[in-house]
Amino acid sequence: xxxxxxxxxxxxxxxxxxxxxxxxxxxxxxxxxxxxxxxxxxxxxxxxxxxxxxxxxxxxxxxxxxxxxxxxxxxxxxxxxxxxxxxxxxxxxxxxxxxxxxxxxxxxxxxxxxxxxxxxxxxxxxxxxxxxxxxxxxxxxxxxxxxxxxxxxxxxx
Amino acid sequence: xxxxxxxxxxxxxxxxxxxxxxxxxxxxxxxxxxxxxxxxxxxxxxxxxxxxxxxxxxxxxxxxxxxxxxxxxxxxxxxxxxxxxxxxxxxxxxxxxxxxxxxxxxxxx
Numbered sequence: 128x129x130x131x132x133x134x135x136x137x138x139x140x141x142x143x144x145x146x147x148x149x150x151x152x153x154x155x156x157x158x159x160x161x162x163x164x165x166x167x168x169x170x171x172x173x174x175x176x177x178x179x180x181x182x183x184x185x186x187x188x189x190x191x192x193x194x195x196x197x198x199x200x201x202x203x204x205x206x207x208x209x210x211x212x213x214x215x216x217x218x219x220x221x222x223x224x225x226x227x228x229x230x231x232x233x234x235x236x237x238x239x240x241x242x243x244x245x246x247x248x249x250x251x252x253x254x255x256x257x258x259x260x261x262x263x264x265x266x267x268x269x270x271x272x273x274x275x276x277x278x279x280x281x282x283x284x
Numbered sequence: 285x286x287x288x289x290x291x292x293x294x295x296x297x298x299x300x301x302x303x304x305x306x307x308x309x310x311x312x313x314x315x316x317x318x319x320x321x322x323x324x325x326x327x328x329x330x331x332x333x334x335x336x337x338x339x340x341x342x343x344x345x346x347x348x349x350x351x352x353x354x355x356x357x358x359x360x361x362x363x364x365x366x367x368x369x370x371x372x373x374x375x376x377x378x379x380x381x382x383x384x385x386x387x388x389x390x391x392x393x
Contacts, residue, residue: 161374163367231360231367238357242350259333266326267350274357278364284372 165226167282171219175279178215179272182243185212186265194258202251209247216240232278239271288331294320319358323351 185208192199202209220236223229246264250256256264301316302309330347333339339347 159378161371161378163371164364231364234360235357238353242353245350257338259329259336259338263326263329263333263347266329267354270322270326270354271357274354274361278361281361281365281368 163228164282165229167279167284168222168226171222172276172279174215174219174222175272175275178212178219179269179276181212181215182268182272183265186261186268189256189261190258190265194255197255200255202247202254205250209250213240213243213247216243232275235271235275235278239268239275242267242271288328288335290324290328290331293327293331294324319355326351 185205189200189205194200198204216236216239220233220240223233223236226232249260297320298316302313305312330339330344330351334341334344
């Protein structure tokens with residue numbers, strides 16, 4: 128015949144019970160952080176900076192070209208740059224889309240991308256751009272990239 | 285060519301903002317002044333291009349829609365700033381609580 132015996136092992140001695148609760152609380156709170164935003168990502172901030180510089184350079188170079196020479200300022204002469212920058216904006220959009228709690232930043236990128244496409248289309252339709260329009264586009268984009276940069280940098284703790 | 289007194293226009297814009305928010309004006313006055321100051325150069329350029337005819341009425345209105353989108357993007361950034369501040373404040377409070385409990389345990393042990 129096999130006898131079995133159950134032995135109860137107390138997890139906490141009666142006097143130490145409140146201490147157990149306290150330790151549990153510590154464990155819970157050590158994991159508990161309030162998260163309203165995604166973690167800061169330095170590679171994304173770097174990409175925002177690089178894309179902003181690229182956009183600024185693109186418009187400054189266009190401004191340097193003789194406005195009377197329609198061919199030099201034509202859409203076809205700079206379509207590669209338009210597409211390269213749009214591709215960077217698409218990449219920023221995708222990288223930010225998969226980050227949780229990131230709807231505000233995603234919205235800023237979406238507005239920037241839509242306006243970039245709009246200005247590209249306007250250039251394509253008009254075939255050339257005046258100094259005034261180039262400067263207006265440059266200033267609008269500068270404002271948007273500044274906003275995008277703030278939205279990422281503020282996530283840094 | 286016709287010119288535009290942008291300072292006068294900005295003052296009128298502030299007056300319009302003030303009348304639309306009435307009682308809350310004191311709370312937002314500074315932010316609204318900054319909002320307009322940041323746009324002053326772009327609004328000046330926009331007005332200049334429309335007056336000179338470089339921008340058609342249709343394109344001018346389209347650019348005003350763009351300004352609304354840029355303002356929307358800035359509101360989104362302000363929301364991120366508010367969330368970051370709230371997150372930091374809440375975590376700082378939890379840290380203090382955690383340290384206080386840790387200190388209490390040390391005295392018990």
